[in-house]
Amino acid sequence: MTAIAQTRPTVPRGTAGRRLARRSARYLFVAPALFYLLLLMFYPLAYTFNLSVFDVNAGNFLRGGAAFVGLQNYLDFISSPDFLSSLAITLIFTVGSLVFQHVIGFCFALFFNTGFPLSGLLRAIMMVVWVLPAVVSASLWRWMYAGSYGVINAFLGLFGIHTTQAWLTDPSTALPAVIISNIWIGIPFHMMLVFAGLQTIPTTLYEAAAIDGASAWRRFWSITAPLMRPVILTALLLGFVHTFKVFDIIYVMTSGGPANATNVLSIAVYKLSFEYFRLGDGAAAANVLLVIPLLLSIVYLFFRRREETSL
Amino acid sequence: MMLHRRRWVLTIIGVVLVAIYIFPLYWMVTTSIKPQSQLFTSPPTWFPTSFDFGNYVTAVFGNAQMLRALSNSFIVSIGTTLVTLVIAAPAAYGFARLKLRWTSLLLLPFLLAQLLPTINLALPMFALFAQAGLTNSPWGLILGDTVIALPFAVIVLRPFYLGIPRELEEAAEVDGCNRWQAFWRIVLPVVRPGLVTVMAFTFVMTWGEFTLGITLNPRQEAQPVTVALNSFIGQYGTQWGPLMAASTVVAIPIVVLFIVFQRFITAGLAAGSVKD
Numbered sequence A: 001m002t003a004i005a006q007t008r009p010t011v012p013r014g015t016a017g018r019r020l021a022r023r024s025a026r027y028l029f030v031a032p033a034l035f036y037l038l039l040l041m042f043y044p045l046a047y048t049f050n051l052s053v054f055d056v057n058a059g060n061f062l063r064g065g066a067a068f069v070g071l072q073n074y075l076d077f078i079s080s081p082d083f084l085s086s087l088a089i090t091l092i093f094t095v096g097s098l099v100f101q102h103v104i105g106f107c108f109a110l111f112f113n114t115g116f117p118l119s120g121l122l123r124a125i126m127m128v129v130w131v132l133p134a135v136v137s138a139s140l141w142r143w144m145y146a147g148s149y150g151v152i153n154a155f156l157g158l159f160g161i162h163t164t165q166a167w168l169t170d171p172s173t174a175l176p177a178v179i180i181s182n183i184w185i186g187i188p189f190h191m192m193l194v195f196a197g198l199q200t201i202p203t204t205l206y207e208a209a210a211i212d213g214a215s216a217w218r219r220f221w222s223i224t225a226p227l228m229r230p231v232i233l234t235a236l237l238l239g240f241v242h243t244f245k246v247f248d249i250i251y252v253m254t255s256g257g258p259a260n261a262t263n264v265l266s267i268a269v270y271k272l273s274f275e276y277f278r279l280g281d282g283a284a285a286a287n288v289l290l291v292i293p294l295l296l297s298i299v300y301l302f303f304r305r306r307e308e309t310s311l
Numbered sequence B: 001m002m003l004h005r006r007r008w009v010l011t012i013i014g015v016v017l018v019a020i021y022i023f024p025l026y027w028m029v030t031t032s033i034k035p036q037s038q039l040f041t042s043p044p045t046w047f048p049t050s051f052d053f054g055n056y057v058t059a060v061f062g063n064a065q066m067l068r069a070l071s072n073s074f075i076v077s078i079g080t081t082l083v084t085l086v087i088a089a090p091a092a093y094g095f096a097r098l099k100l101r102w103t104s105l106l107l108l109p110f111l112l113a114q115l116l117p118t119i120n121l122a123l124p125m126f127a128l129f130a131q132a133g134l135t136n137s138p139w140g141l142i143l144g145d146t147v148i149a150l151p152f153a154v155i156v157l158r159p160f161y162l163g164i165p166r167e168l169e170e171a172a173e174v175d176g177c178n179r180w181q182a183f184w185r186i187v188l189p190v191v192r193p194g195l196v197t198v199m200a201f202t203f204v205m206t207w208g209e210f211t212l213g214i215t216l217n218p219r220q221e222a223q224p225v226t227v228a229l230n231s232f233i234g235q236y237g238t239q240w241g242p243l244m245a246a247s248t249v250v251a252i253p254i255v256v257l258f259i260v261f262q263r264f265i266t267a268g269l270a271a272g273s274v275k276d
Helices: A002-007 A016-052 A072-079 A081-113 A119-131 A134-144 A151-158 A174-199 A203-211 A216-244 A248-254 A265-275 A279-310 B002-021 B023-033 B054-061 B064-097 B100-115 B118-132 B138-162 B166-174 B179-190 B192-208 B211-216 B225-236 B240-275
Strands: none
Touching: A016 A279, A016 B064, A016 B100, A016 B118, A016 B138, A016 B179, A072 A081, A072 A279, A081 A119, A081 A174, A081 A216, A081 A265, A081 B002, A119 A174, A119 B002, A119 B023, A119 B240, A134 A151, A134 A174, A134 A248, A134 B023, A134 B192, A134 B225, A134 B240, A174 A216, A174 A248, A203 A216, A216 A279, A248 A265, A248 B225, A265 A279, A265 B118, A265 B211, A279 B100, A279 B118, B002 B023, B023 B054, B023 B240, B054 B064, B054 B240, B064 B100, B064 B138, B064 B179, B064 B192, B064 B225, B064 B240, B100 B138, B118 B138, B118 B211, B138 B192, B138 B211, B166 B179, B179 B192, B192 B225, B192 B240, B211 B225, B225 B240
C-alpha cells in the first residue's frame, strides 16, 4: 500500500476548474446521507414543533382541523402533577444506573487490563449482554424478579432472607429493580470504553513508577486516573444521554408502573401520544424531553472539539 | 514460575466473576428447556436434570405470530443494513476528505442524531407515516431504523478512511480513474473491516429495535420480533417457560452474529466512540 504511494508521482494540482470539480465531488459523496437526515430526521423534528402547538387528538388527527393552541400544550405538560415526578424518576434512573455502570465497568476493565490468560475471551463473553435486544433482557429480568419462584428471591433465600416480594409490582421497589437491570445491561459499554482507553497508556509509565517505589494505589491515582479523564468524561456524557432517553427496557418491564413509580419522561411521552392519542400534548412533552440531552450534547461537542484541537 | 501461577489465579477469579455476571443468560436458557416440574421448585432447580423442548413449540415453532414476526425482523434488519451501508460508505469517505472546518459543521447532524431519544423520532414519524400509508409496513420501518443506524455508521466508518493515505487515490487518478472509480475500486476494499463492523452492528441494532417497532408497526402481521415478544408477555403473563423460549430465540441471531464478528464489532465501536 505505502509502496505504491511512494513510487507514484503526486497528482499535479491542476487548474482552478479541475480543483472545483474535485471539491464538489467530495460533497456528492456526503449529499445522500445529509439529504436522508434532512428528510427523515430534521423534517420530522420540525413537524413535532408543528404538532405541539395544535390540539391534535384522535378525533382530528387524520381529518385535520385541530385548533391552534400556542404554547398551551407545553404549559399543560409542565404544570401537570406528573411532570416533576417523571423528571425526578428519569434523573434517579439515569444517575443511579450511570454511577454503578461506570464504576463496575471501570473495575472490570482494570481487571481485564492485567492481561491474564483467557482475559480476551472472558471480555468478549461479557459483551454479549450488551448486544442483547433490550426486550430480551427486560423479559428475562421480569422472570428473575417474580415474587414466587423468581430466582432473585431464591438467591436471597440462600442467605436466610425468605421473601416473596414481587419486586416489579411493588411501587417502592420497582424503580430500584429496573435500575439494577439497567446497570447489568450497561456495564459492558463502560468496560469496553475504559478498556480501550487503558490500552493506550504506555506500560513503561507504570514500570517507571514501580521502580520509583509507587504503590499500586498511587500508580492508579497518579497515572491511570489523570490519563483516563477524557475517556471517563466521554463515557459519562454519552452514558447520561443514552440512559436519559431509555424507553424499551422500562416499558417492557413495568410500562411505567406500578402507580407511575417508573414513569420516566420517555414513557410519559409515549402514553400521551400512543395510549391517549393526544398527539399535540405528546409532541410538547417530547420537546421538553429533548431539552436536557440537547444541553448535554452541546457540552459534549464542546468537549470533543477541545479534545480534537489538543491532539 | 510464581508470576505464571498468579496469572492463572486471575483467570480463575475472572471466570467466576464473568459466570456470576452472565448468570441471567444461563437462567434464561435453562428455564426455556426445563420441564414444568423443575420450573416451580423451592429451592430452584439450579441444574436441570432433564430437558423439554416443548416450550419452543408453544412459543415459537407452533406460534404463527412469532414466526411471522421473525421473518418481518429479518426483512427489516437486512433492508436497513443494506440502505445504511449504501448511504454511509460514501458519506464517511466524503467526511474523511472534506476540509476540517466543514467537516465539523456537516458532521454535527450525525453527532446530534446519536443523542436523540427514539421516542422523539417515533412520534412525528408516526404522524407523517400514518398520513402517507407507511405505518405497518416493512418499508416504513426500514426508513425509520436507518435514521438511527446511519449516523452511527458514518461516525464509526470515518476513522477507517482517515487511516488511508491520500496518495493511494491520487495514484489511482493518475492511472485514469475518476474519483468515483478510485473510491469504488481502490478505497472501498481497504476499509472492508469497517464495512463489516457497520453491517454487523446495524443488523444487531435493528434486530433489537423496539421503540419504532411498537409505534410505527403495531399491527400483528407487521410487528418486528421485539414487539411480538412484548405482546407475548401480555398474553402469556407468567408462563415463564414459553416466554424464556421466545426470548432465547430472539437473542440467538444476535449472539451468533456477535460470536462471528466479535473482533470487528468491539474494535470498530472502540474506534468510533473514543478515538474519533
